[in-house]
Amino acid sequence: xxxxxxxxxxxxxxxxxxxxxxxxxxxxxxxxxxxxxxxxxxxxxxxxxxxxxxxxxxxxxxxxxxxxxxxxxxxxxxxxxxxxxxxxxxxxxxxxxxxxxxxxxxxxxxxxxxxxxxxxxxxxxxxxxxxxxxxxxxxxxxxxxxxxxxxxxxxxxxxxxxxxxxxxxxxxxxxxxxxxxxxxxxxxxxxxx
Amino acid sequence: xxxxxxxxxxxxxxxxxxxxxxxxxxxxxxxxxxxxxxxxxxxxxxxxxxxxxxxxxxxxxxxxxxxxxxxxxxxxxxxxxxxxxxxxxxxxxxxxxxxxxxxxxxxxxxxxxxxxxxxxxxxxxxxxxxxxxxxxxxxxxxxxxxxxxxxxxxxxxxxxxxxxxxxxxxxxxx
Numbered sequence: 001x002x003x004x005x006x007x008x009x010x011x012x013x014x015x016x017x018x019x020x021x022x023x024x025x026x027x028x029x030x031x032x033x034x035x036x037x038x039x040x041x042x043x044x045x046x047x048x049x050x051x052x053x054x055x056x057x058x059x060x061x062x063x064x065x066x067x068x069x070x071x072x073x074x075x076x077x078x079x080x081x082x083x084x085x086x087x088x089x090x091x092x093x094x095x096x097x098x099x100x101x102x103x104x105x106x107x108x109x110x111x112x113x114x115x116x117x118x119x120x121x122x123x124x125x126x127x128x129x130x131x132x133x134x135x136x137x138x139x140x141x142x143x144x145x146x147x148x149x150x151x152x153x154x155x156x157x158x159x160x161x162x163x164x165x166x167x168x169x170x171x172x173x174x175x176x177x178x179x180x181x182x183x184x185x186x187x188x189x190x191x192x193x
Numbered sequence: 194x195x196x197x198x199x200x201x202x203x204x205x206x207x208x209x210x211x212x213x214x215x216x217x218x219x220x221x222x223x224x225x226x227x228x229x230x231x232x233x234x235x236x237x238x239x240x241x242x243x244x245x246x247x248x249x250x251x252x253x254x255x256x257x258x259x260x261x262x263x264x265x266x267x268x269x270x271x272x273x274x275x276x277x278x279x280x281x282x283x284x285x286x287x288x289x290x291x292x293x294x295x296x297x298x299x300x301x302x303x304x305x306x307x308x309x310x311x312x313x314x315x316x317x318x319x320x321x322x323x324x325x326x327x328x329x330x331x332x333x334x335x336x337x338x339x340x341x342x343x344x345x346x347x348x349x350x351x352x353x354x355x356x357x358x359x360x361x362x363x364x365x366x367x
Contacts, residue, residue, distance in 0.1 A: 023261075025257070046260060048283070050279075050282050050283070051253070051280050051282055051283045052279075053249070054249070054252070054253040054256075054283060056253075057245075057249075057250040057252075057253035057254045057257070058253040058254070058256055058257040058260075058283075059257060060243075060250075060253075060254055061218075061220075061254035061255060061256060061257020061258040061259075061260070061265065062257040062258070062260055062261055063257075064218065064241075064254075064257075065218065065257070065258045065261045065263040065265075066261040083249075083253075085245075085247055085250065086246065086250050086253075088246050089243065089245055089246055089250055092243075092244055093243055179283065179286045179287030179288075180286065180287050180288040182287070183259070183260065183287045183289060187260060187261075187262060190261050190262065191261075191262045
């Protein structure tokens, strides 16, 4: 595979027109930092700082129960691999309003940059396809980000976009780490809407 | 024809209680103990099931449902409780309400030695992770114990496990 050249901090702003257009669930570490920076830690976002692997199934729970909203899970390669079976559960339920964006930096950035499985033999898009997700795509250079944005808008859901990125630092953003506060914030914003 | 008693079809009773409590999504890993409950779920047009690949997914699915104001339940065999431990951090730390239905292995009358270690660890794990246990041993206890677990989760915002023992379910023969 070609070496990725996407700068991860530029990814989410390039994929979405507005941080308000979807409900966002993000997995821990870099994915949470990038998503919090993109949405300014908005009330339409629930980020994790633990429970590695939980982002996709939590996004599934949201998507199945909020069918009129677009739901986006932002995860990393390590986080996704820890709950990889959840792609199969998503495919079985097939919520059309769910998109999964995996920021694949080929390493465990949060814990010291140890090499990850995706830098060796593993192709997450092939796993997503094999799990039964109807629409999958891989991007790895900045020119493809607009194609990724179009894919997220138009492809049949649930969608899986694998963004292979440079192993550079995620966004710098100090988000709310209290999951109880974030839960109430999200519910109030959604249910009050 | 005799009238069907609760223990003849406790799954129907439990399903009705869940439905009355506003639960419309049942995440599950298949088990003999929840087979009929999920059949009721799939037969109803008011509810749906989510077949999981592993039990901890269900914790996150239920939490996601709560984020948008819906009520879900996680149904699993006791073996799956061990898979859920870390994800109970999300529930405990985030104060998410959670309702689980756990069908036991490795307790009363178990013949398979593989089942004992996890089965015996279920209640200590729940206690450690802040989950309230509501255990059913006798058929006549099912309805009121289920009501207590449902109230704890859905009204009291607790994480609660309705634990169906093998004394209640019957032990599998080997």
